Amino acid sequence: MRGMNAAAMSLPTFDDVLAAAARIAPHAHVTPVLRSRALDALVGAELHFKCENLQRVGAFKFRGACNAVWALPEDVARRGVVTHSSGNHGAALALAARTRGIACHVVVPEGAVRSKLAAIEGYGAALHFCAPNIAAREAACAQLQAQTGASLVHPYADPQVIAGQGTAALELLSHAGALDALVVPVGGGGLASGTTLAAAALAPACRVFVAEPAGADDTARSLARGERVTDFVPDTLCDGLRGTLGEQDFVILRAHGVEALTVTDAETVAAMRLLWTRLKLVVEPSSAVVLAALHKHRERFAGQRVGVILSGGNVDLDALPALFALAAEE
Amino acid sequence: MRGMNAAAMSLPTFDDVLAAAARIAPHAHVTPVLRSRALDALVGAELHFKCENLQRVGAFKFRGACNAVWALPEDVARRGVVTHSSGNHGAALALAARTRGIACHVVVPEGAVRSKLAAIEGYGAALHFCAPNIAAREAACAQLQAQTGASLVHPYADPQVIAGQGTAALELLSHAGALDALVVPVGGGGLASGTTLAAAALAPACRVFVAEPAGADDTARSLARGERVTDFVPDTLCDGLRGTLGEQDFVILRAHGVEALTVTDAETVAAMRLLWTRLKLVVEPSSAVVLAALHKHRERFAGQRVGVILSGGNVDLDALPALFALAAEE
Numbered sequence: 159m160r161g162m163n164a165a166a167m168s169l170p171t172f173d174d175v176l177a178a179a180a181r182i183a184p185h186a187h188v189t190p191v192l193r194s195r196a197l198d199a200l201v202g203a204e205l206h207f208k209c210e211n212l213q214r215v216g217a218f219k220f221r222g223a224c225n226a227v228w229a230l231p232e233d234v235a236r237r238g239v240v241t242h243s244s245g246n247h248g249a250a251l252a253l254a255a256r257t258r259g260i261a262c263h264v265v266v267p268e269g270a271v272r273s274k275l276a277a278i279e280g281y282g283a284a285l286h287f288c289a290p291n292i293a294a295r296e297a298a299c300a301q302l303q304a305q306t307g308a309s310l311v312h313p314y315a316d317p318q319v320i321a322g323q324g325t326a327a328l329e330l331l332s333h334a335g336a337l338d339a340l341v342v343p344v345g346g347g348g349l350a351s352g353t354t355l356a357a358a359a360l361a362p363a364c365r366v367f368v369a370e371p372a373g374a375d376d377t378a379r380s381l382a383r384g385e386r387v388t389d390f391v392p393d394t395l396c397d398g399l400r401g402t403l404g405e406q407d408f409v410i411l412r413a414h415g416v417e418a419l420t421v422t423d424a425e426t427v428a429a430m431r432l433l434w435t436r437l438k439l440v441v442e443p444s445s446a447v448v449l450a451a452l453h454k455h456r457e458r459f460a461g462q463r464v465g466v467i468l469s470g471g472n473v474d475l476d477a478l479p480a481l482f483a484l485a486a487e488e
Numbered sequence: 489m490r491g492m493n494a495a496a497m498s499l500p501t502f503d504d505v506l507a508a509a510a511r512i513a514p515h516a517h518v519t520p521v522l523r524s525r526a527l528d529a530l531v532g533a534e535l536h537f538k539c540e541n542l543q544r545v546g547a548f549k550f551r552g553a554c555n556a557v558w559a560l561p562e563d564v565a566r567r568g569v570v571t572h573s574s575g576n577h578g579a580a581l582a583l584a585a586r587t588r589g590i591a592c593h594v595v596v597p598e599g600a601v602r603s604k605l606a607a608i609e610g611y612g613a614a615l616h617f618c619a620p621n622i623a624a625r626e627a628a629c630a631q632l633q634a635q636t637g638a639s640l641v642h643p644y645a646d647p648q649v650i651a652g653q654g655t656a657a658l659e660l661l662s663h664a665g666a667l668d669a670l671v672v673p674v675g676g677g678g679l680a681s682g683t684t685l686a687a688a689a690l691a692p693a694c695r696v697f698v699a700e701p702a703g704a705d706d707t708a709r710s711l712a713r714g715e716r717v718t719d720f721v722p723d724t725l726c727d728g729l730r731g732t733l734g735e736q737d738f739v740i741l742r743a744h745g746v747e748a749l750t751v752t753d754a755e756t757v758a759a760m761r762l763l764w765t766r767l768k769l770v771v772e773p774s775s776a777v778v779l780a781a782l783h784k785h786r787e788r789f790a791g792q793r794v795g796v797i798l799s800g801g802n803v804d805l806d807a808l809p810a811l812f813a814l815a816a817e818e
Contacts (some may be wrong), residue, residue: 189518192542211524211768408769431805438801440768470769475761479809 165404172359174321175352176227179328180231185224189213189326191333194436199451203459205255207338208330210439217278217398218249218326218469219313222348227254228382234347236262237307240286245272245398246470247313252283263308265298268293273474277448289379292430304335314346315404324352331360338462341448342367343469344377344418345399346408353467354414354464364417364465371396371423377403378418395423395481398444398470419451426450427481433468445469497601497736502689507619508555515554519656521544521663524790531782533789536667538660541771541801548799549580549643549654549727556641558797559586565590567637567672572618572625572640574600575728577643577798582613593638595628597621598710603804623661631732644676645734654682661690668792672700673799674707675729675746676736683764684744694795696746699781701726701753707733710749712739723754725811728774728800749781756780757815763798773811775799781797 162412167242210218227239238261241251248264250476253261260370262283267290288298303310311319326349327340340357344350350368357364370377373394379387386408392400403411421429422444430446445468452459452466491562513817524539541549557569558669571581578594585592593615596605597620610616618628631639639714641649656672656679666787669686680698703724708719716738722730733741743792753773760776763769775798782796 216768273803434770434805435803438546440764440770473765475764475812482805 161437167319169406169409170317170355172231175319175324175355176223178318181228181428182221182224182322182325183273185254186221186331187213188383191330192437194441195330196436197432200432201459203372203456203461204463205236205403205452205464206330206334206452206465207437208326208465208467209408209439210277210326210467211439211445214452215246215249215253215281216383216470216472217246217250218349218467219246220253222316222319222322222324223247223254223311224257226316226318227251227260230309234309234411234424235311235325238262240265240299240302240306240308241311242266244274245315246472247373248283249274249281251275251311252278252281254485257280262310263302265295265302267295270347271474283440285424288299298416314348314401315406317406317437320352320355320406322357323349326467327356327465328360330467331356334463334465336463337465339365339366339367339459340344340465340467341367341369341449341452342467343399343444344370345374345444346401347377347403347411349467349469350416351407354410358414365416365450366414368411368416368418370418370420371399371426371447372420374400375418375420377411378420380408381416381418384412390408395484396426396447398445399447401474419455421447423484425454427484429453431482436484439443439468440471440473441468441476442470442473447470455460497739498647499736500647500651500685502685504647505654505658505685506587509586509655510552512551512652512655513585515584516551517543518659521660522769526766527762527779530762531786531789532781533786533791534793535782536660536664536793536795537767538656538795538797539769540656540797540799541769541775542601545576545579545611546800547576548653548679548797549576549748550583550653551655552649552682553577553580553584553641555743556646556648557581557588557590558559559648560639564639565662567639568592569641570595570629570632570638571641572596572629572650573643574604576802577689578613579604579607579611581641582608582611586612587699591636591638593632595625595798596656597625601804628717631761644678644731645736649764650678650682650685650736650740652682653679654686656797657683657686657795658690660797661686664795666793667691667694667795668686669695669697670795670797671699671782671787672695672797673729673774674700674733674778675774676703677707677733677741678730679744679797681737682739684740684746688744696744697781698741698746698748699758699777700748700750700775701729703752703753704730705748705818707741709740709749711746711748714742725814726742726774726777728772729777749785751777751780751784754815755784757811759783761812769798771798771803771804772800774780775801
C-alpha cells in the first residue's frame with residue numbers, strides 16, 4: 159500500500175456503509191447503547207456508549223469481516239478467505255466465513271497467545287504458523303492465496319472492511335440522535351475511518367476524535383505531519399492498537415479533519431477499571447483508551463453529547479493482576 | 489420474625505408485584521436480556537440472562553428498595569427510612585430515598601468495606617456505625633427509628649421489598665416468553681420469593697430453582713427439613729448470600745415447591761470467569777452461583793429454555809487476584 163496515491167486507491171463511501179449494514183444484518187448483533195450517570199459526572203458530558211464488546215466474537219471486527227465475506231461474488235467466495243492476525247480480526251473472519259460456509263485460513267505468528275488461537279480454531283478456521291515478522295506473514299498469506307485461490311481480507315486496509323466497521327457508528331447515530339462528537343480508538347484505522355464516513359454523511363456537525371496510546375501514536379503524528387508515519391516500534395499494552403494506520407484510513411481521517419488524542423497506558427488502565435466498575439462491562443484496554451482520552455481532554459467536551467464506541471471485550475483474565483500492577487506503578 | 493406463624497405474616501402477592509412494577513417504572517431500568525451461544529453449548533440449554541448487574545446501583549436490590557420507599561404514605565415517608573446493610577441494599581435504599589427526596593439512615597458494622605460505604609454515602613445517606621453483630625445493628629436501627637420516626641426497610645423480610653424484587657422476573661418472563669425454568673441466587677430470599685410469585689402467576693409450568701453456596705446452604709436445608717434453619721455460620725466468598733432465609737421468603741418458596749441447588753465457591757468463581765469472558769459482563773460471585781448450579785446440574789435442564797437472573801455486578805477489582813487464586817487452589 160505504501161506509496162500508492164489517493165486517486166488510485168479504492169476508497170469506500172457512505173453508500174458502502176449502508177450496503178454493509180444491509181449485508182451484515184442477518185448475522186451481526188445490533189449492540190446496545192448504555193449510559194452511566196457516574197461517568198457523565200466524571201467527564202462533564204453526556205456519554206453514549208456503543209457496546210461492541212457485546213458484538214459477536216466480542217469485538218466490532220465482526221462487522222467488517224462479515225461485510226467483506228458476504229460482498230464476495232459466489233464463485234470467488236467458494237475458494238475461501240485468508241488473513242493474518244493473531245487477534246480479534248482472525249476470530250471475526252473465521253466466524254464470518256462460517257456464516258457463509260466457506261473455508262478460512264488465518265496466518266498467525268509463532269508464539270501468539272494460546273487463548274486467541276483457540277478462539278480462531280473454535281470458529282472453524284485453519285491456522286498457519288509463520289515467523290513473527292511482517293515479511294513472513296505476508297509471504298505466508300501470498301502462498302496460501304496462490305495455493306487455494308482464497309481472497310485476502312486485510313484487517314483494516316480493505317474498503318469492505320472499513321465500510322463494515324462504519325455500521326457501528328451508523329447504529330449509534332440512529333439510536334442517540336444528534337451528537338456533538340464521536341470518539342473511537344485507532345490502531346490500523348478501520349473503525350476510525352468507517353466511523354468518519356458515517357458521521358460525515360449523517361451528522362456533518364459531529365466532530366470525530368480518535369483515541370490512541372502514546373506508545374503507538376503514529377496516527378497523531380501522521381495527521382500532524384500530513385503524511386503517514388510508518389517507521390515506529392509500538393510500545394503499549396493495548397494489543398489491538400499496535401498496527402500502523404492504513405493508507406486509505408489516513409486519507410479518510412485527514413480529509414475530514416479528524417483529531418487524535420493520545421493517552422498513557424496508566425490512564426487507559428484506570429479508565430478500564432472505571433468502565434468495569436461503573437458500566438459493569440468487560441472491555442479490553444484497547445477500548446478503554448476512549449474514556450481515558452475523554453477524561454484527559456474533558457474541557458473540550460464540556461456539556462456535550464458524545465458517542466463512544468467500546469470496541470471489544472476480549473481480555474485475558476489471568477493477565478489482569480499484572481495489568482493493574484503496571485498502572486499502579488506509573 | 490422467628491416463631492411468627494404464616495397466618496400472622498404479611499405475605500406479598502402477585503398483585504403486589506404488578507403494583508411494584510408500576511411504582512418503580514419512573515426510576516428503575518428495564519434491564520437487557522442477553523444470550524450466549526457458548527454458554528448454551530456448555531450447559532446444553534437455552535439460557536436467557538436478565539442483567540440486573542446493569543440495574544441502578546449495580547444490583548436488583550434497587551427494585552425492592554425503590555418499591556418500599558415509594559409505597560410509604562407521604563406523611564410517613566417524610567420522616568425518612570432506615571436499614572442495616574453494608575452491601576447492595578444499603579446503596580439501593582440510599583438511592584431510592586434520594587429519588588423521593590427523603591432522608592436515609594444506614595447502620596453499618598465497623599470494619600465494613602470502604603468502597604461499599606463510599607457508595608452508600610455517595611447516594612446521600614447518613615452512615616451510622618455499630619459493633620459487627622446482629623444485636624448491635626438491630627439496637628442501632630431501633631434507636632434511629634425512635635429518634636427520627638424513620639421507617640425500617642429490611643433487606644428481604646419486607647413484603648414491599650419482596651414484591652419489588654419480583655419485577656425482575658416479571659420483565660424476564662414478558663421478554664423471553666415461555667420458560668421451562670428460572671434460576672436465581674438465594675441469600676435472604678427476597679429475589680427468590682419475588683421471582684416465585686411472578687412465575688407462579690405468569691408461568692405456572694415454569695419451575696423455580698434457587699442457587700446457593702454450599703457454605704451458606706440454610707435454604708437447601710430449610711426446604712429439605714420443612715423448617716427454617718437459622719443456626720449456622722456462613723462460610724462463602726459470596727458476600728451477598730450470607731444472610732439467613734427470611735420467614736416470609738421461606739413460606740413462599742416452600743409453598744411453591746422451589747428447589748435449592750448448592751455449589752462450591754470454586755465452582756462459582758469458575759462460572760464467574762465464564763460470564764466475564766463469554767457475556768463480557770462484570771458480575772459478582774453472588775450472581776455467578778446460578779451458572780455454576782446450571783452447569784453442575786445440567787442433566788436436569790437439558791434442551792430447556794431457562795431464565796437466569798444475574799443479580800449484581802459490584803465487585804472489588806483489587807480482590808480479584810485473591811479470588812482467582814482461591815478457586816485455582818481448590
